[in-house]
Amino acid sequence: MDAEKTPPISPLFLSFSLQSFFSSFILKSTYLTSKSHSQFYSPFFPFIRLFFSSHVSNLRGIFAIKAFGRKGGRSQARSNRSMPIAVMEYPDPKRKSNIFGKLLMAAALTALCIIMLKHSPSFSTPTHFSRHEKGVTHVLVTGGAGYIGSHAALRLLKESYRVTIVDNLSRGNIGAIKVLQELFPEPGRLQFIYADLGDPDAVDKIFSENAFDAVIHFAAVAYVGESTTDPLKYYHNITSNTLMVLKSMAVHGVGTLIYSSTCATYGEPEKMPITEETPQVPINPYGKAKKMAEDMILDFSKNSDMAIMILRYFNVIGSDPEGRLGEAPRPELREQGRISGACFDAARGIIPGIKVKGTDYKTHDGTCIRDYIDVTDLVDAHLKALQHAKAHNVGIYNVGTGKGRSVKEFVEACKKATGVDIKVEYLPRRPGDYAEVFSGPTKIRRELNWTARFTDLQESLGIAWRWQKAHRNGYSSL
Incomplete structure (x- = not known):
């Protein structure tokens, strides 16, 4: 009698709990999908939810009837309304069988939900990426699907770092990510998160769910001409x-930042070479x-104990010497891109020729002078900075060869590297450009023991040209 008055689990309560549980599960799963874009999601969720919700609603009604039936005497005494007792006291055997079938289905779906939850990253046991591990440095590479970022990620992975790449692919290439994933498929080596760093919730979620030791922040739009418009x-x-x-x-206690900056912060200094003490007057x-x-x-x-390194680098060229990665800007951005990309497009016949903007600068041949650094050397500088970063300390370094080359010299080197007599069209200056800039790399050589090794312009362009020829359509050629 007492057991009937106070059942261990109320069926009505169970029906509400099942519906609430599954609804919260669906909401959580949807959040994971929309926010991180790389988390667990099943295409069956909408169908399961619809099926489950309808059956739980039926169960709730059935449980309510049966619960009322057990307390029929008291319920009738409290109400003046008549109630069809036969419905409560004498259920149809076929309907009773249907009730148990629905109960069984609800139990099965609940079990399925639990299994799916256990396989969801947010509810699973900690992963390699969500916990610190002795002897392993976990580096977040923002913009890691881009030209420089992907080369840096490749080098980090080769050096046994654990790498998380975050990129919104507005300028980067998913093809570069696929190359890296194929090269390093082992668990705990590499993960890619599609996210926009302009979304504060997404950024906080990334840092909350991962145990980073350092951040190399590459992600940025980087076209001088576009910046003026x-x-x-x-x-x-x-x-x-x-x-x-x-x-x-x-907020999350990440101790090291390597910031990817630029020589463009110096503007157009009166004196060359540019050192770290040169006034910053960007134009x-x-x-x-x-x-x-x-x-x-x-x-x-x-007011922080963070270890910080700021690298101001110059004009980047080249690609991975083993031909795994290269530069592949989006078609609509190629005109805004690096001069090397324009030279290669002209050599392949994609465009009729190259446009050199500005021939009246105060240089030996009238064209701009720049310091061209190979991407392999640049990545090496980032690794050196990461290894030498110290808490409570900020290091600022120029990363260049220390030698300036004019645009005309660059085009001639590209002609030799490609074997194509590239047509050149000379146009007026581009807004925001400056006549001459090259680095003084003394400080980085002295403090980080770094020196540019790939300083032969034709050789660097030749390596990049091999990748371009093999990937006429960029990473979509893979």
């Missing part, structure tokens, strides 16, 4: 997004946005 994009993408990353690093929104990000990092460092 759409400056707000650059201030948002570079300065604001860097703030997001820095804030999350501070285009790209350089200004990078300097603002640097200033923000430096201000933050005054």
Whole structure:
């Protein structure tokens, strides 16, 4: 009698619990999918939810009837309304069988939900990426699907670092990620998260669910010409997004930041070569946005024990010597891109020739002079910076060869590397450009023991050309 009055688990309560449980599961799964874009998701969720919800609603009604039936005497005494007792006291045997079938189905679906939850990253046991491991350095590479970021990720993986790449693929290539995944398929080596660093919730989620030891922050739009026509994009993408990353690093206790900056922060100095003491007077929104990000990092460092390295590098060329990665800008951005890309497009006949913008600069041949650094050397500088980073310390370094080459010299080297007599069209200056800039690499050589090794312009262009010929359509050729 007592057992009937106080059942261990109320059937009505069970029906509500099942529906609530499954609804919360669906909401959580949807959140994982929309926010991280790389988490667990099943295409069967909508169908399971519809089926489960309808059956649980039926179960709730059935349980309510049966519960009322057990307490029929008291319920009738409290109510003046008539109730069809036969429905409660004498259920149809076929309907009773149907009730048990639905109960069995609900139990099966509940078990399925539990299994799926256990396989969901948010509910599973900690992964290699979510916990610190002795002897293993976990590096977050933002913009790791891009040209420089992917080469850096490759080098880190070769050096046995654990790597998480975050990229929104607005400028990067998923093909580069696939190459890296094929090269390093072992669990706990590499993960890719599709996310936008401008989304504070996404950034916080990334840092909450991963145990990073260091961040190499490459992610940024990086075309001088584009920055003059759409400056707000650059201030948002570079300065604001860097703030997001820095804030999350501070909140989650990530101890090391390697920041990818640029020689564009110096503007057009009167004296060459450029050293780290050269005044920073940027003349285009790209350089200004990078300097603002640097200033923000430096201000933050005054009250932080974070180890910070800022690398201001010059014009990047080349590609992976083993031909695994290369530069593949989106078609709509090729005109904004590096001069090497334009030379290769002309050599392959994709465009009729190359456009050299500006022949009246105060240089020996009238064209701009730049310091061209091979991407392999640049990546090596980032590894050196990561290895030498110290808590409570900020290191600022120029990364270049120390030698300037004119645009005309570059085009001649590209002709020799490709074996094609590239047609050249000379046009007026591009807004925001400056006449001459090359680095003084003394400090990085002295403090980080780094020196550029791939300084032969024709050799670097030849390596990049081999990748371009083998990948006419970029990574989509794979």
